[in-house]
């Protein structure tokens with residue numbers, strides 16, 4: 439056995455065609471809706487070779503086996519779709535707004551019985567797990583960057599026989615591997631760091647459990663929440679440089695956290711100590727905060743995150759964002775530009791108020 443490779447190497451090598459004379463170095467984009475009969479795929483809603491290449495790469499990074507979906511939300515929806523009607527589910531009361539919206543509507547309609555908890559409060563979460571069927575964990579959370587004690591929560595859930603899904607979008611496999619901690623499913627908004635260029639929407643689920651994989655795959659096949667082959671190819675192309683980009687953005691973020699913390703127009707900085715997302719609060723009104731976001735010239739005022747380009751926004755500009763997110767909170771996705779240029783832009787935007 440050769441020594442286990444580093445993640446930077448895996449990102450470059452995973453999901454490539456076999457090395458043989460004149461084989462393409464990169465997997466081709468397979469644009470077809472159907473396949474000649476007799477094989478395991480058969481039809482384009484059941485499988486595609488370009489997805490398979492991307493899925494193989496994410497599997498090498500996260501462990502388990504992977505399914506690619508048309509978006510992160512499509513992947514999450516597949517997880518909830520396989521839970522029984524009325525199943526008790528534990529979830530954080532603060533997290534990605536799309537998930538919160540979905541869970542609130544499932545709770546109101548009786549589709550699921552959602553027990554919303556403060557995910558930072560480990561005792562509260564463990565108490566809520568009793569009698570539950572499933573726990574959905576996002577850590578760090580979007581946009582407040584709360585960190586759950588994943589190893590403790592996952593092992594408590596496993597002792598109680600509860601299924602565990604983890605949204606690993608913010609931490610990425612460079613920081614944490616939920617499957618290795620015992621989680622049943624790890625999810626990514628591949629749209630973000632894994633793809634990294636703000637040009638594709640994609641999601642993924644990875645699991646070590648064959649029966650679970652089959653149910654999630656059926657959900658994808660019959661709900662039709664499949665990625666396009668071109669998008670899968672773009673995502674895999676982006677994933678090649680994911681460790682490089684993430685490490686650079688993280689380095690930038692750490693420096694910006696220092697500088698933001700000392701700025702008189704910043705009242706609070708949230709940063710979990712790793713990663714490329716910073717949430718900070720402006721010492722001012724919602725309108726002033728909005729003005730800061732509108733005043734940048736390098737940082738794009740746009741939603742989403744995890745790309746090479748720095749983006750920021752006032753999260754509460756979205757009516758669906760949780761009221762527990764402060765009006766003055768700006769979520770900054772730190773890109774790969776030179777850190778001095780990003781800081782100069784932040785300083786000048788803050789000086790507009």
Ligand SMILES: *Cc1c(COP(=O)(O)O)cnc(C)c1O
Pocket residue numbers: 509510511512534536576580605607608627628629630639640641
């Ligand atoms: C963006 C995001 C999602 C949703 O992913 P899409 O690809 O936009 O559907 C889910 N979870 C987190 C933490 C996200 O940031």
